[in-house]
Every structure is written in C-alpha cells, then in structure tokens.
Amino acid sequence: MSQSLVKNLIHLVYSTKHRKAWIPEEVRERLWAYQAGIFKDWESPALIIGGVEDHVHALFSLSKNYPLKKIVEEVKKGSSKWMKTSEGASNVDFTWQAGYAGFSVSQSKVPEVTE
Numbered sequence: 001m002s003q004s005l006v007k008n009l010i011h012l013v014y015s016t017k018h019r020k021a022w023i024p025e026e027v028r029e030r031l032w033a034y035q036a037g038i039f040k041d042w043e044s045p046a047l048i049i050g051g052v053e054d055h056v057h058a059l060f061s062l063s064k065n066y067p068l069k070k071i072v073e074e075v076k077k078g079s080s081k082w083m084k085t086s087e088g089a090s091n092v093d094f095t096w097q098a099g100y101a102g103f104s105v106s107q108s109k110v111p112e113v114t115e
Contacts, residue, residue, distance in 0.1 A: 006064035009047070011113050014076060014100040015055035023053050027089045031079060032056075034088075038078045044071050048114050059105065059113050072100050 016022045023031060032049040035058065039046040043063035051057055058075075062068060076096040083094040105113050 004064055006062075007107070008062040008064075009105040009107065009110065010058075010060055010062050010068065011103045011105050012058045012060065012072065012100060013055060013102075014072065015097045017095045017097050019054045019097070021053035022083070022089065022091055022094050023051065023056075024089055025053070027083075031083065031088065034082050035075055035079050038075045039071070042066055042071050042074055047110065059110070068102050072102070076100075 028051065032051075035049055035056070036046045039049075039058070039060050043065055044060050046058055046060040049056065049058045060071075062071065080094055080096055082088045084090070084092050088094075
C-alpha cells in the first residue's frame with residue numbers, strides 16, 4: 001500500500017489540578033471551541049468536547065503524525081494559558097492535573113460516547 005490510512009478515535013478525559021471547580025459555566029463553550037482549534041492545529045480534529053467545572057471529555061480523531069501524549073500536552077498547555085487570560089476565566093492560578101485518561105473508541109460506539 002503506497003499510503004497510510006489511519007482512524008484512531010480517542011475518548012480523552014482530563015481534570016483541573018486537585019479537581020478544583022475552575023471551569024465556570026459561562027466560559028465552557030468558549031473553552032471547548034478554543035481546545036477544538038488546538039486539536040485541529042495538531043491534525044487531530046475533535047468530534048465533540050464537553051465537561052463540567054472540574055474536568056473535560058473530548059472525543060477526537062488522533063493524527064497519524066503525532067503521539068497521543070503530544071496532543072494532550074499541546075491541548076492542556078494551550079488551553080491553560082488561555083484560561084489565565086481575560087478571554088478565558090482570568091484565573092492566573094489555572095492549571096490542569098498532570099495525568100489523563102485516553103481510551104480508543106470503535107466507530108460503532110461514537111454515538112454512545114458522544115451522548
């Protein structure tokens with residue numbers, strides 16, 4: 001085969017440092033949109049992003065060119081900086097917890113995971 005074809009759907013979950021309620025409801029949609037832009041920049045488009053005050057769930061298609069660890073690092077780093085700005089939550093203490101959970105998702109389970 002002369003080309004590489006890959007489709008790795010990942011359900012990613014990560015939380016704020018110490019599970020602090022640092023994602024106010026009025027910021028969430030903008031945060032999800034900002035993170036979607038980062039996923040796109042790293043060739044890993046998000047299908048859906050959501051969450052609550054202390055953690056995020058993202059379903060995305062992992063790029064064949066970058067490891068999961070790099071995508072997570074870039075999304076968390078970029079969105080942490082954004083949350084510290086006036087466009088975000090203006091929370092200079094904002095940070096994500098170091099760990100994360102990433103699970104592969106079959107195409108047939110996308111509607112369930114999206115829900």
